[in-house]
Amino acid sequence: MRVGAFLLSAQFPGQSxxxxxxxxxxxxxxxxxxxxDSVWLAEHHFVPYGVCPNAATLAALLLGxxxxxxxxxxxxxxxxxxxxxxxxxxxxLHLTSDGRFTLGVGRGGPWIDLDVFGGGVDAFENGFPxxxxxxxxxxxxxxxxxxxPQFTFPEVAVVPRATEPVRRSGLGSWLGLxxxxxxxxxxxxxxxxxxxxxxxxxxxxxxxDPSGRPVAGPPMVVACTSPNGVRLAAERGLPMLLxxxxxxxxxxxxxxxxxxxxxxxGRGEEQLRxxxxxxxxxxxxxxxxxxxxxxxxxxxxxxxxxEYGLGAHRTVDGRERxxxxxxxxxxxxxxxxxxxxxxxxxxxxxxxxxxxxxxRFALLAxxxxxxxxxxxxxxxxxxxxxxxxx
Numbered sequence: 568m569r570v571g572a573f574l575l576s577a578q579f580p581g582q583s584x585x586x587x588x589x590x591x592x593x594x595x596x597x598x599x600x601x602x603x604d605s606v607w608l609a610e611h612h613f614v615p616y617g618v619c620p621n622a623a624t625l626a627a628l629l630l631g632x633x634x635x636x637x638x639x640x641x642x643x644x645x646x647x648x649x650x651x652x653x654x655x656x657x658x659x660l661h662l663t664s665d666g667r668f669t670l671g672v673g674r675g676g677p678w679i680d681l682d683v684f685g686g687g688v689d690a691f692e693n694g695f696p697x698x699x700x701x702x703x704x705x706x707x708x709x710x711x712x713x714x715x716p717q718f719t720f721p722e723v724a725v726v727p728r729a730t731e732p733v734r735r736s737g738l739g740s741w742l743g744l745x746x747x748x749x750x751x752x753x754x755x756x757x758x759x760x761x762x763x764x765x766x767x768x769x770x771x772x773x774x775x776d777p778s779g780r781p782v783a784g785p786p787m788v789v790a791c792t793s794p795n796g797v798r799l800a801a802e803r804g805l806p807m808l809l810x811x812x813x814x815x816x817x818x819x820x821x822x823x824x825x826x827x828x829x830x831x832x833g834r835g836e837e838q839l840r841x842x843x844x845x846x847x848x849x850x851x852x853x854x855x856x857x858x859x860x861x862x863x864x865x866x867x868x869x870x871x872x873x874e875y876g877l878g879a880h881r882t883v884d885g886r887e888r889x890x891x892x893x894x895x896x897x898x899x900x901x902x903x904x905x906x907x908x909x910x911x912x913x914x915x916x917x918x919x920x921x922x923x924x925x926x927r928f929a930l931l932a933x934x935x936x937x938x939x940x941x942x943x944x945x946x947x948x949x950x951x952x953x954x955x956x957x
Contacts (some may be wrong), residue, residue, distance in 0.1 A: 568829045568920060568956040571605030572598045573641060573811075573849055573929040576625075578615035579936035587618045588625075590938045595629045598932075599636040601949025607641035607671070607849075607929040612680040616876025624654040630664040631926045639669030640930055641808060642790045645698040646675045646691045647684040656707035658729035661785035666733040670706075671808050671847075672699065673790030676767065679881040686898075688715065688883050696799060699789070703803065706730075706784045729784035733884055743932070789849055797821050801828035804838075804843035811931065812896075814903045816847065818923045843924055850904040852930035854947040858907035865906065868936040869897040904931060909947065913955035 568701045574594055578587040581618050595606045608625050611617035619625050622640035629638050638660075643653055653672075660668035680685055685693065697715050704711050706729045712722035721817055789800040791807040800807050807825060822843070855861035870893035882888055905912035920926050932948065933941045 568796070568928045569604040569914065570916070570947075570948070570953060570956070571603055571607055571614055571639075571927075571929045572852075573607045573931045574933060575609045575611075575931065576618040576619040577876065577936070578618050578735070579868060579871055580875050582936070584618045586938070589726045590933060590941055591619065591625070592629065592632065593938070594933060594941050594945055595638070597945045600950075602943070602953060603636065603949055604927075605637035605639055605669070605929070607639045607847075608804075612643060612647070612678070613881075614876055614879040616872070616879065623653065623660065626668060627656075629661060630667060635667075635669050637669060638664070639786075639788070639929075640671045641788075641847075642673035644675035644680075645672050645695060645702065646686050647680050650698045650702035651705055651711075653731070654702050654725075655727075657706060657785050658725075658727050661729050662727055662731060662733055664733075666785070669788065671788045671790065672702065673808070674796065676705050676880070677882050677884070677886060679883055681883040691883070699799070699803065703787075706787075709759070713731045732783070755778060761941070762866040768833055786845075788845070791821060791825075794824055797824045798828040801825045802832050804829075804832075804834065804842070806842050806847065808847045808929075809925075811849045811851060811900060811904070813848070815919055815922050818919070818925060821953055822846075822923060822925075825903055841872070844926055846925050847927045847929055848919065848923075849929045850923045850931065851900045851934055852905040852912060852932055852944070852948055852952070853901075853934055854905075854907075854909055854912055854944055854952060856901075856908065858911060861906045862901045863903055865934045866897055866938070868896065869934050870894040872936060885932070905952070909951035910955065912948070912952045916952075916956060 574591045576587045576591045578584060578870070591608070598606050606629065608619060608622040609617050610619050610622040612620050615898060622643050626638045626640060645653070657668065657670040677688060677691050681691055688700070692875060694717050697717055701713055701715070701718055705725060707729055709725050709730070710722050711725055713720050787805050788808040789796065789805045790810070791797045791800055792810055797807065808820065809821060826839060851865070853861040853865050855864065872898060875892035877890055880888070905915045916928060930948070932945050935941060935944065
């Protein structure tokens with residue numbers, strides 16, 4: 568079981584952009600102190616749902632503020648980014664952080680962002696496979712050119728190369744011994760011992776090629792919200808990032824589809840067993856002494872944030888969009904995820920792990936909308952929930 572914090576830089580009603588970003592930075596530092604495995608950063612444009620416009624840039628800051636914890640993007644949106652530019656960023660963060668960076672990518676939505684950044688609606692509807700393949704070639708190669716519908720350029724040198732070996736931190740660095748930025752609690756979570764090649768940074772683990780050999784470079788995950796996305800991830804040999812709206816039944820359906828696509832691509836059961844341990848499930852965590860108090864905290868804050876933040880989205884082509892009822896959606900998240908007493912939170916995570924086999928979680932910890940309450944929630948997640956996960 569490897570548990571991380573999912574940080575959206577959410578701007579709750581009445582808060583400034585700076586307050587939302589400052590809460591994210593402090594929450595990441597607290598997550599390391601609390602012994603969490605990782606922090607995951609979202610990016611959005613032009614809406615208060617999340618005020619971080621570039622998850623890789625914020626990841627760079629947090630990698631510099633921390634020493635042990637893994638930092639990942641959940642996700643960097645490929646439909647509005649040039650794959651080579653994102654690949655360069657990912658390689659830079661991978662090599663300079665001793666392998667603590669994980670690149671999560673996704674298709675994004677049909678938002679006005681596509682017009683602003685020039686990709687247009689076609690980049691969203693049809694362009695993701697080409698963009699993902701170009702990104703993968705950049706992260707795995709030494710020279711790359713392109714001749715496709717979206718990107719055409721002559722072969723150029725990959726600098727810096729993500730495939731160069733990184734320097735893994737020693738035990739003293741991992742524990743924070745002799746370093747100036749204050750105490751770090753001993754990480755409570757066990758290291759994976761089944762050959763995924765994970766370093767002490769807490770990354771998702773090394774991606775495997777079809778023969779089962781590790782692929783060099785930063786670990787990657789792909790956000791999967793549709794059957795096509797699941798098949799694409801499996802065909803490329805990449806683990807999935809599953810969304811907060813997915814319950815265990817949904818996860819099982821997506822895992823079954825992933826298995827079918829994986830085997831159809833000519834990969835074996837042993838490699839599938841390994842990659843299944845790398846999938847990440849997003850969720851929510853709110854820890855309190857009483858279940859009713861934990862739910863009340865989220866039901867008092869999250870519906871207003873959903874209405875304020877998600878309601879600000881504009882589609883790229885004027886298409887109609889439907890929005891979940893904010894309170895009903897918050898209640899669903901409370902039902903699906905780790906919301907309640909420490910024992911209930913641990914039981915919920917263990918039940919999902921036992922039923923689905925997923926052992927990595929990115930849990931939204933800022934659902935209260937309050938700065939200090941978020942830090943307290945993360946601290947309790949580390950001190951009272953993680954020890955019960957075994």
